[in-house]
Amino acid sequence: MSDDTNENTAADEPRGEGARPARVVGTPSPAAGHRVLAAQEDDLRPAPGAADDYAAPAGAGAELDEKAARRAERIVSAFFLLTFLASVGFIVYFIGWSGRDGGMHGVVRTRESNFWLGGLMALAFLAMAAGVTIWVRRLMTSAPIIQERHELRTAEADREGFGAAFMEGARDSGITKHKMMRRTLLLAAAPLGLAPLFLLRDLGPLPEKRLRTTFWGEAVAKAQKEGKKGVRLVVDGTNAPLKVSDFASPGGMITVLPEGIEEDLPEGDVLTQTAKAVTILINVPADEFKPAKGRENWHVNGIVAYSKICTHVGCPAALYEQTTHHILCPCHQSTFDATDAAKVVFGPAARPLPQLPLGVEDGYLVATSDFHEPIGPSFWERG
Amino acid sequence: MSDTTAPKAVEGGLNFLDDRLGSTTFLKRNLKKVFPDHWSFMLGEIALYCFIILLLTGTFLTLWFKPSMTEVIYDGSYTKLDGVKMSEAYASTLHITFDVRGGLLMRQIHHWAAVLFMASILAHMLRVFFTGAYRKPRELNWLIGIGMFTLGMLEGLFGYSLPDDLLSGTGLRITQGVAEAIPLVGTYIYMFLFGGEFPGEDIVPRLFTLHILLIPALILGLVTAHMMIMWHQKHTAMPVRNQTEEQVYGYPFYPVFMAKTGAYFLFTFGVLALLGAFAQINPIWLFGPYDPGAISAGSQPDWYMGVLEGALRLMPNWEITAWGHTLSLNVLIPALIPLGIIFGGAAAWPFIEQWVTGDKRLHHVNDRPRNAPVRTGVGMAAVTFYGLLWLAGANDVLADKFHVSLYATTWFFRFAIFIGPVLAYILTKRICLGLQRSDRATIEHGVESGVILMSPDGAYSERHEPARAEERHVILSKENPRPERPAVDANGIPAPSTKGPVGHLRSRLNRAWIADDVPIEDVGHDGHGHGNGNGHAAIEAGEDHREISKH
Numbered sequence: 050m051s052d053d054t055n056e057n058t059a060a061d062e063p064r065g066e067g068a069r070p071a072r073v074v075g076t077p078s079p080a081a082g083h084r085v086l087a088a089q090e091d092d093l094r095p096a097p098g099a100a101d102d103y104a105a106p107a108g109a110g111a112e113l114d115e116k117a118a119r120r121a122e123r124i125v126s127a128f129f130l131l132t133f134l135a136s137v138g139f140i141v142y143f144i145g146w147s148g149r150d151g152g153m154h155g156v157v158r159t160r161e162s163n164f165w166l167g168g169l170m171a172l173a174f175l176a177m178a179a180g181v182t183i184w185v186r187r188l189m190t191s192a193p194i195i196q197e198r199h200e201l202r203t204a205e206a207d208r209e210g211f212g213a214a215f216m217e218g219a220r221d222s223g224i225t226k227h228k229m230m231r232r233t234l235l236l237a238a239a240p241l242g243l244a245p246l247f248l249l250r251d252l253g254p255l256p257e258k259r260l261r262t263t264f265w266g267e268a269v270a271k272a273q274k275e276g277k278k279g280v281r282l283v284v285d286g287t288n289a290p291l292k293v294s295d296f297a298s299p300g301g302m303i304t305v306l307p308e309g310i311e312e313d314l315p316e317g318d319v320l321t322q323t324a325k326a327v328t329i330l331i332n333v334p335a336d337e338f339k340p341a342k343g344r345e346n347w348h349v350n351g352i353v354a355y356s357k358i359c360t361h362v363g364c365p366a367a368l369y370e371q372t373t374h375h376i377l378c379p380c381h382q383s384t385f386d387a388t389d390a391a392k393v394v395f396g397p398a399a400r401p402l403p404q405l406p407l408g409v410e411d412g413y414l415v416a417t418s419d420f421h422e423p424i425g426p427s428f429w430e431r432g
Numbered sequence: 433m434s435d436t437t438a439p440k441a442v443e444g445g446l447n448f449l450d451d452r453l454g455s456t457t458f459l460k461r462n463l464k465k466v467f468p469d470h471w472s473f474m475l476g477e478i479a480l481y482c483f484i485i486l487l488l489t490g491t492f493l494t495l496w497f498k499p500s501m502t503e504v505i506y507d508g509s510y511t512k513l514d515g516v517k518m519s520e521a522y523a524s525t526l527h528i529t530f531d532v533r534g535g536l537l538m539r540q541i542h543h544w545a546a547v548l549f550m551a552s553i554l555a556h557m558l559r560v561f562f563t564g565a566y567r568k569p570r571e572l573n574w575l576i577g578i579g580m581f582t583l584g585m586l587e588g589l590f591g592y593s594l595p596d597d598l599l600s601g602t603g604l605r606i607t608q609g610v611a612e613a614i615p616l617v618g619t620y621i622y623m624f625l626f627g628g629e630f631p632g633e634d635i636v637p638r639l640f641t642l643h644i645l646l647i648p649a650l651i652l653g654l655v656t657a658h659m660m661i662m663w664h665q666k667h668t669a670m671p672v673r674n675q676t677e678e679q680v681y682g683y684p685f686y687p688v689f690m691a692k693t694g695a696y697f698l699f700t701f702g703v704l705a706l707l708g709a710f711a712q713i714n715p716i717w718l719f720g721p722y723d724p725g726a727i728s729a730g731s732q733p734d735w736y737m738g739v740l741e742g743a744l745r746l747m748p749n750w751e752i753t754a755w756g757h758t759l760s761l762n763v764l765i766p767a768l769i770p771l772g773i774i775f776g777g778a779a780a781w782p783f784i785e786q787w788v789t790g791d792k793r794l795h796h797v798n799d800r801p802r803n804a805p806v807r808t809g810v811g812m813a814a815v816t817f818y819g820l821l822w823l824a825g826a827n828d829v830l831a832d833k834f835h836v837s838l839y840a841t842t843w844f845f846r847f848a849i850f851i852g853p854v855l856a857y858i859l860t861k862r863i864c865l866g867l868q869r870s871d872r873a874t875i876e877h878g879v880e881s882g883v884i885l886m887s888p889d890g891a892y893s894e895r896h897e898p899a900r901a902e903e904r905h906v907i908l909s910k911e912n913p914r915p916e917r918p919a920v921d922a923n924g925i926p927a928p929s930t931k932g933p934v935g936h937l938r939s940r941l942n943r944a945w946i947a948d949d950v951p952i953e954d955v956g957h958d959g960h961g962h963g964n965g966n967g968h969a970a971i972e973a974g975e976d977h978r979e980i981s982k983h
Contacts, residue, residue: 147533154509159530167537167709174702181695191688195674195681196466198666198796201569253627253634256619260629285725304725316503321629324605324724357725362609362744362763363630364602365727379729380606381745382828382838395839397744397762399751426609427751428619431758 121187128180135173139166260428264314264322265405266419268307279408279415281308282330282354291330291414293349299334302369304357307416325424327357327365328405330414331387333374341390347406349414354405355391356424359383361398363426376402399427464684468669472563474696475556481700482549483655489542490644496532498524499640501596501633510717518596518721521636525595525716541708546588548704550736553581561778561811563798565668567791571782573665576658578779583651585736590643592714592734596636599714601722602731604635606744613763631724671797671909673902680796730829735822742824743770746845770821774814781810788941802871803910805864806945812860813853820845820852861948868950871907874899876955908954913946 147153147162203211219225268280281290285304288311296303305328314322333351340348347353355376359366364380369387375394376385383398385391391402403420423431437443450456467473500520506513508523509530528535557577560566566574589607593600608630611622627634666680674681683689707713719728733741743766750761785807786792801808823830824845831838878896885893898904 143533152509153530153533155511155530159509159536162533163536163540164709166534167540167705170537171702171705171709174698174705178695178698178702181691181698185688185691185695189688189691191684193681193683194464194466195679196464196666197679198677201665201794249624253623253625256623259623260619306725317633320503320722320724321632324630327725361749362606362613364605364609364731365725367725367727368729379727379731379828380602381741382842383749393749396842397747397749397766399749399760399762426612426763427758427760428612428622429615429617429757429759430619432753432756 118188121183125180125184125188128176128183131176132173132180135169135176139169139173142166142169256428256430260425260431261423262419263424264310264326265307265328265416268309268313269416269418271309271313272415277415278410279417281410282306282328282407282414282416283308283310285327292412293352293409293414294412296330296332296352296414297350299332299351300371301332303330304328304367305330305354305414325358328354329357329366329369329376330354331369331374331376333388337374337388339389341404344390344404344406346408347404349407349409352407352414353387354407354416355385355387355402356405356420357402358425359398360400360402360424360426361396366402462663463686465663465689466666466680466682467685467689468667468675468680468682470670472559473667475552475559477693477696478552478700479549479556480655480659481697482545482552482704483651484697485545485701485704486542486549487648489538489545490648492538493528493535493542494644496524496528496535497521497594497640499594499637501631501636513717513720516721519636521594521596522716522721525597529717537705537708540711540713541704543592543713544704544707544711546591547713547734547736548700550581550584550588550734553577553584554736557581557778558811558815561781562801562808563668563670564795564804564807565798566782567795568782568786569665569794570661570668573658573661574782575779576654576661578775580651580654580658582775583647583654587643587647587651588734588736590639590647593639594636594643595714595716596722597716598719598722598726598728599716599731601631601724602727603733603737605630605724610744610763610767613760613767615757615759615764631722666796668796668798671800671906673905675797677794677796730832732826732829738822738825739770739774739818740767740825742821742827742845743767745827746821746824746842746849748846770817774818777814788938788945790942797909800906800909802864802867805861805868805948808864809857809861813857816852816856817849820849824849865948865950868910868952871910872950872952875904875907875952879903904954907952910952912951912953913949 142162142165147166153159153162224231265280272278272280282305283290285306288306290308291303291305306323306326310322310326311319331353333348333353335351338348338351338353355366357365357367359378359380361378361381361383364378366376366378366383366385368377368379369375370377374387376387376391377383378396378398381397383396384394385398385402386394390404393399393401403422403424405420406417408415408417438446446456446459498520502520503517504520504523506516506518506523506526508514508526510526513526525539528539530536560574560577589603593604593607608622608626611625612618614621623629625635625638626632627638669675669680669682720726732738744763747762747766750765752759752761799807801811824842827841827845828838830836831841878898881895881897883895885895887893899907
């Protein structure tokens with residue numbers, strides 16, 4: 050790596066410029082003023098950096114140095130002993146206390162062991178760090194040195210030499226001469242480099258029409274095949290079907306899913322289908338409700354259903370403000386108006402939340418079809 | 433032990449290696465390698481030590497973590513979630529937290545170390561930028577650093593997505609929404625990344641492999657390259673006495689720097705252990721398992737993703753739909769442009785500066801930020817841009833804490849993001865020039881001595897004394913800009929480098945770079961200036977002579 054020629058010279062910097070104490074730029078020199086060894090060589094001039102060091106008593110004699118060094122050694126050793134005690138304490142606590150009654154079991158014991166183990170570990174590291182720091186600053190006698198910086202670039206002759214060797218190699222290999230070989234090699238390399246990319250094909254399915262439908266469509270189709278009007282809405286969490294009379298008071302909001310999403314789907318698909326089908330149900334006061342054109346019969350006495358997945362980047366738009374009837378997505382603050390077809394009133398979302406057509410059957414709220422547009426964030430093929 | 437030969441234990445091992453590798457030459461040469469001192473040189477070291485701590489604690493966590501999204505019913509020590517359906521990833525994270533002794537500590541140290549890793553890289557990069565330490569020959573290490581910061585962002589995002597709790601799932605949901613917005617291939621990237629529709633069952637195991645294998649290996653490789661290049665090129669130095677372009681001044685690697693840096697590792701680990709013990713971070717048991725229909729207010733990513741979050745929040749809702757296709761500018765612009773400006777700009781900066789100033793020399797002694805007002809101004813503009821976006825990522829928290837309207841904060845940031853950086857640039861440049869003027873006054877008139885003199889006719893004045901040599905040296909490290917050769921020579925022939933629109937632009941930028949600069953000349957102690965011929969500033973300070981006009 051580096052090709053230093055090791056020209057270390059002790060920096061000899063005479064300090065002039067009056068008697069004012071010099072300000073330190075950079076870390077003060079270690080052990081200036083305590084330089085037990087160096088004191089013999091350069092007792093005629095101040096040690097390099099000596100005047101810089103606020104930390105060291107200036108002009109201390111050799112005898113005081115011995116004393117100060119002994120004191121520093123005792124302090125350093127005290128810190129090292131503290132590290133010893135803390136790490137022994139760590140082990141003792143682990144063996145003796147942390148496992149009592151068969152382990153931690155719960156928040157209280159976890160917190161206790163976290164305090165003990167972490168606290169002792171921190172103490173061990175910090176005490177040793179402090180000890181080493183004092184050792185460097187008080188006891189090390191190395192003087193600052195100067196080293197030359199070297200030209201990084203290679204000599205011109207060597208550069209030229211490389212160029213010549215490179216061309217010679219190319220000539221000797223014949224790659225410059227045999228054109229057909231060179232071209233077929235390049236030709237061969239191109240598909241070979243592409244081939245591994247094909248192996249990534251099975252990372253996932255193609256998008257196809259997957260993003261255009263939700264489980265509501267499937268569930269409605271199944272219900273209608275059985276001669277029903279639509280699929281019942283069940284409350285997220287309890288899975289209980291929802292009656293119109295259960296949700297009669299204006300101002301309420303609840304999260305619903307299509308009936309059967311937990312029971313009819315394989316276990317691995319439930320979360321994925323929930324992530325698309327999750328819907329909010331809002332009871333908008335009749336006098337403020339403005340049904341959109343063509344959707345006049347999509348609500349039940351002011352009860353409307355919108356996709357809960359924000360059209361911005363897909364967070365659940367989960368906050369509902371009763372007084373303004375605004376639906377707010379807490380991630381990026383897109384705001385939708387529940388009274389007006391969930392149109393965007395503020396924030397980065399570009400499109401309204403898709404609406405789910407509702408109906409009533411036997412007093413229960415049902416969805417009569419899937420969402421009429423893709424839910425969630427926009428995508429290139431969405432249109 | 434004699435004073436001149438190493439103890440047997442050391443020498444034995446050394447000779448064993450030397451017989452086979454010839455390594456002693458290298459070791460001897462580098463044992464006393466000089467490291468210049470400055471507190472700001474420690475910032476990068478924090479990042480290095482955080483990385484080591486991340487590897488250690490991360491390895492510990494992998495011993496119990498199960499990167500699986502298979503659904504299980506929780507039955508463990510945290511009784512509040514007993515009987516709840518969750519992924520194995522989340523359940524095993526709870527297991528590490530509540531059943532493995534020291535597990536919570538390691539989790540918290542790991543997370544704190546990640547946060548500190550990114551923060552220290554950023555601080556280190558700011559130090560490097562503002563002192564011009566990225567200049568030739570160190571552009572490569574600057575680029576490697578930007579690469580590591582970018583990889584660190586991904587590594588962090590993937591890492592905090594692994595526990596599959598409510599917060600991390602929300603982060604993945606946003607990642608998916610952003611991926612979907614990419615024109616043409618967005619839905620394919622989405623399907624291939626998640627192995628189907630969100631969330632699927634593949635994403636956590638895939639992110640796990642990237643998080644514990646691929647990205648750390650890349651970072652480790654870059655760290656190694658970064659360190660080897662630094663060692664080979666030698667560290668830059670601050671413009672103080674004895675630090676010149678030809679020599680470096682400081683303490684030897686062995687024993688001083690070695691001990692200091694070892695202590696610094698211990699300090700870093702100690703502080704992280706302290707945080708891990710007493711400062712709760714990412715309490716996933718309070719968030720609950722991921723549920724695509726649930727969210728809580730105040731959801732925030734780790735700090736280094738905040739800039740993307742802020743950009744997403746303040747973007748107006750522009751979307752183009754034409755010919756059956758949708759282009760989500762409301763997602764694409766904030767996802768690509770701000771970080772593109774910051775990282776792309778940072779990566780290109782050393783080369784842009786070199787092109788504008790025409791300075792192709794090597795630089796080992798750093799600039800004081802005030803002596804490069806345009807660079808410092810641009811840097812502060814970038815800091816303001818980044819900082820405002822970062823704050824915008826928490827606009828809901830700001831609105832809540834300061835009792836202002838949420839929408840007002842969004843509007844504020846929408847304007848501030850354009851005005852703020854311009855103001856920062858102007859202010860910073862003015863401050864730099866003011867500091868240059870004050871430096872010149874110090875050189876020309878000296879410093880106040882505190883001694884008040886009364887003249888015979890009764891007037892009072894304060895005596896000024898020459899500044900200390902150390903201070904004068906630092907001030908005189910300023911390189912006064914050389915005026916470019918005039919664009920048109922005496923015969924009206926334009927210089928080749930100023931021809932065409934590009935040359936014209938370069939000349940204008942060059943003039944802007946040096947405009948308003950306050951030249952500082954060493955006037956000597958008697959108040960008479962040294963000669964300085966052809967516009968090359970020959971800087972002399974006391975006994976230390978440094979020639980800087982070498983081409």
